[in-house]
Amino acid sequence: MAKIDLSNISHSYNPNDPNPVYALNPFSMTWENGNRYAILGPSGCGKTTMLNIVSGLVRPSAGRILFDDKDVTDLKTEDRNIAQVFQFPVIYNTMTVYENLAFPLKCRDFSKSKTDERVNSVAETLNLKSFLNSPARKLTADQKQLISLGRGLVREDVAAVLMDEPLTVIDPDLKFRLRRNLKEINEQYKTTLVYVTHDQNEAMTFADNIIVMSEGEVVQTGSPKELFERPNTTFVGYFIGSPAMNLFESEISSNDSVKINNTLIKTHTNLSNLKTKNIKLGIRSEFIKIAQNQNENLIDVNVQKVEDLGNYKLITAKMGDFTIKSKVTRETEIPNQNVKLHIPAEKCCVYEDNKLI
Amino acid sequence: MNKLYIFLKYFFIVVWTVFVVAPFLWALTTSFKDFQSVNGGVTYIPWVDFEPNLEGWKVLIKSPAKGGVDIIEPYFNSLFVTCTASLISIILGTLSAYALSRYTFKAGFVKNNDITFFFISQRIMPPIVLSIPFFLFLSSINLLDSLTGLIVVYIVLLMPIAVWIMVDFFNKVPREIDETALIDGCNPYQAFLKVVLPNSIPGLIVAGMFCIIFGWIDFFFAFILTFTEVQLLPVKIVALNSSVTPWWSLSASALVSVAPLIIVAFIVERYLSKGNLSGAIK
Numbered sequence: 092m093a094k095i096d097l098s099n100i101s102h103s104y105n106p107n108d109p110n111p112v113y114a115l116n117p118f119s120m121t122w123e124n125g126n127r128y129a130i131l132g133p134s135g136c137g138k139t140t141m142l143n144i145v146s147g148l149v150r151p152s153a154g155r156i157l158f159d160d161k162d163v164t165d166l167k168t169e170d171r172n173i174a175q176v177f178q179f180p181v182i183y184n185t186m187t188v189y190e191n192l193a194f195p196l197k198c199r200d201f202s203k204s205k206t207d208e209r210v211n212s213v214a215e216t217l218n219l220k221s222f223l224n225s226p227a228r229k230l231t232a233d234q235k236q237l238i239s240l241g242r243g244l245v246r247e248d249v250a251a252v253l254m255d256e257p258l259t260v261i262d263p264d265l266k267f268r269l270r271r272n273l274k275e276i277n278e279q280y281k282t283t284l285v286y287v288t289h290d291q292n293e294a295m296t297f298a299d300n301i302i303v304m305s306e307g308e309v310v311q312t313g314s315p316k317e318l319f320e321r322p323n324t325t326f327v328g329y330f331i332g333s334p335a336m337n338l339f340e341s342e343i344s345s346n347d348s349v350k351i352n353n354t355l356i357k358t359h360t361n362l363s364n365l366k367t368k369n370i371k372l373g374i375r376s377e378f379i380k381i382a383q384n385q386n387e388n389l390i391d392v393n394v395q396k397v398e399d400l401g402n403y404k405l406i407t408a409k410m411g412d413f414t415i416k417s418k419v420t421r422e423t424e425i426p427n428q429n430v431k432l433h434i435p436a437e438k439c440c441v442y443e444d445n446k447l448i
Numbered sequence: 449m450n451k452l453y454i455f456l457k458y459f460f461i462v463v464w465t466v467f468v469v470a471p472f473l474w475a476l477t478t479s480f481k482d483f484q485s486v487n488g489g490v491t492y493i494p495w496v497d498f499e500p501n502l503e504g505w506k507v508l509i510k511s512p513a514k515g516g517v518d519i520i521e522p523y524f525n526s527l528f529v530t531c532t533a534s535l536i537s538i539i540l541g542t543l544s545a546y547a548l549s550r551y552t553f554k555a556g557f558v559k560n561n562d563i564t565f566f567f568i569s570q571r572i573m574p575p576i577v578l579s580i581p582f583f584l585f586l587s588s589i590n591l592l593d594s595l596t597g598l599i600v601v602y603i604v605l606l607m608p609i610a611v612w613i614m615v616d617f618f619n620k621v622p623r624e625i626d627e628t629a630l631i632d633g634c635n636p637y638q639a640f641l642k643v644v645l646p647n648s649i650p651g652l653i654v655a656g657m658f659c660i661i662f663g664w665i666d667f668f669f670a671f672i673l674t675f676t677e678v679q680l681l682p683v684k685i686v687a688l689n690s691s692v693t694p695w696w697s698l699s700a701s702a703l704v705s706v707a708p709l710i711i712v713a714f715i716v717e718r719y720l721s722k723g724n725l726s727g728a729i730k
Contacts, residue, residue: 148627168630175631181624185646198633242632 092281093158093250095122095145100154102140114140117154118309120302122251125281127274129294132304133330138287142253145285146175158250171250174243178256180235182227189223192241199246213241216272233261240269244276251283258293270297291331303327319375320438325445328373334405334416337379341372349441352411354390358439360448371442376405378438379417382431389431390415397425408432472703479504479700486695504696508704519684519701526664526681527708529595533602534659538652540603541610546640548611549618550626564615567608575668586673593677601669606659613658617651618644657716661709681705
């Protein structure tokens with residue numbers, strides 16, 4: 092277990108090229124000991140590169156990595172004492188399940204009794220106990236992934252357990268249970284867990300800190316609540332949440348209000364120092380409700396579609412050229428096609444050049 | 449429809465079996481015949497069509513002084529040269545293939561694929577092109593007409609096969625296997641020996657089988673690079689021929705020479721049936 096510092100890390104796979112393309116643009120970050128982190132972003136945004144840099148499989152083009160303030164940038168993977176679980180099951184086909192789980196301990200000369208104890212404990216957690224003596228290659232894909240996961244968790248003293256979309260091949264029911272198990276393991280052993288995913292729900296339910304990435308850039312780091320309510324960029328607003336954040340091209344009207352389609356919307360943001368008049372207003376569909384007795388921040392919309400999604404209703408409405416989505420409870424009655432929606436000022440995010448003001 | 453399918457299935461199996469087994473039966477019966485039985489018309493069934501005798505087989509173990517050809521020494525020479533050359537080729541070929549599969553090499557315009565092709569190109573060349581260089585090379589280091597010289601030449605011929613098969617095989621073994629082993633605490637050599645190699649046994653078996661077959665059946669280089677001191681089985685079998693073709697001893701020697709390959713085939717087949725080779729061609 093260790094505090095991991097990534098200091099000014101950047102990486103290009105063709106650094107000697109006259110025009111190198113950076114898979115990771117320079118960033119700095121600290122992963123505190125014992126926390127759960129999720130790296131979230133679309134495919135190809137540099138998540139896996141970041142993990143591989145931490146585990147030592149990739150040497151960064153620039154920057155330093157420190158484990159508990161000790162520089163490990165030039166340390167080989169095998170000497171970093173880190174665990175990594177890949178997206179698809181990686182098992183040692185020629186070994187039994189027990190031998191697979193014991194392999195990381197055997198490589199580090201753990202005693203037989205300690206190995207037995209750890210392997211049994213991990214097998215218990217992952218429901219693999221009855222398969223311990225079976226050849227690993229005979230197991231199903233999700234059981235194989237459990238072995239990979241088990242090999243990652245079998246050492247108690249690892250600096251961190253890095254997981255690269257580890258639950259992709261696991262069925263949803265087991266996935267849910269495993270996420271809970273991982274949380275328990277983290278709470279019990281204070282292991283730093285870093286979880287790469289492109290599934291925001293997975294990230295939100297698993298981590299206490301989420302790192303959102305886009306095109307090799309770390310765009311925001313924060314708790315699930317922060318990311319949801321105050322996205323730093325329109326990308327985060329769009330990427331996090333389902334449906335994505337409502338974003339409207341707007342004009343500044345006064346120090347704290349904007350105009351969308353000639354409708355005035357008050358915000359809690361100070362807009363007096365802005366250079367540009369064209370900005371974007373962002374609001375989550377969860378916060379937009381059918382107006383009851385409010386008398387400001389109201390918009391007249393034309394309801395296009397109402398979808399019943401089980402535990403809530405999703406209203407899709409039009410205001411001029413803008414499309415607005417609003418999540419309301421199932422019980423909410425939608426009176427007719429033309430309704431007034433209320434946009435709470437405190438939940439409005441204003442973006443200049445796609446960045447939160 | 450179902451009955452027709454079963455009938456056709458068995459019909460083709462029988463036809464194929466006859467096609468495969470008939471030459472062996474022909475060789476087996478011929479090896480027990482004498483001059484009259486071979487030249488006296490079509491005969492198949494021993495003791496009915498002809499009186500079997502062991503002359504054909506005896507010739508193979510009798511010394512030349514007693515009118516035989518004595519294939520025992522060439523037989524073991526062939527076994528020794530084939531096994532040694534195959535083993536060394538597999539070891540060197542596997543190491544080269546792993547390096548070509550996992551590391552990037554670049555010397556000017558030459559890259560990994562070019563190096564792999566260079567290995568394969570050794571087999572594309574007609575053997576005759578290589579005969580004079582090999583002859584001059586072996587004679588310059590005094591290894592003409594020796595088992596060591598033949599082993600050197602066979603390694604050159606067999607290693608490309610091993611490299612070719614194993615590069616392809618290692619390319620299909622996910623890199624994550626090596627990376628996981630590194631993360632689990634192995635150094636790159638341990639990762640190769642403890643994890644990648646055991647996972648590649650099917651590929652090693654296929655490569656080994658090809659090396660043994662190509663090494664065992666080579667006549668050309670054995671013929672050109674050996675004279676009196678050392679002889680290999682294929683050359684000795686050809687030497688059996690004379691103005692009157694001794695079909696009986698030729699048949700016996702053909703059966704003896706094909707025996708090791710049949711044994712290899714049976715071992716591999718047993719391995720195949722256990723499903724252990726299932727990953728070889730994935």
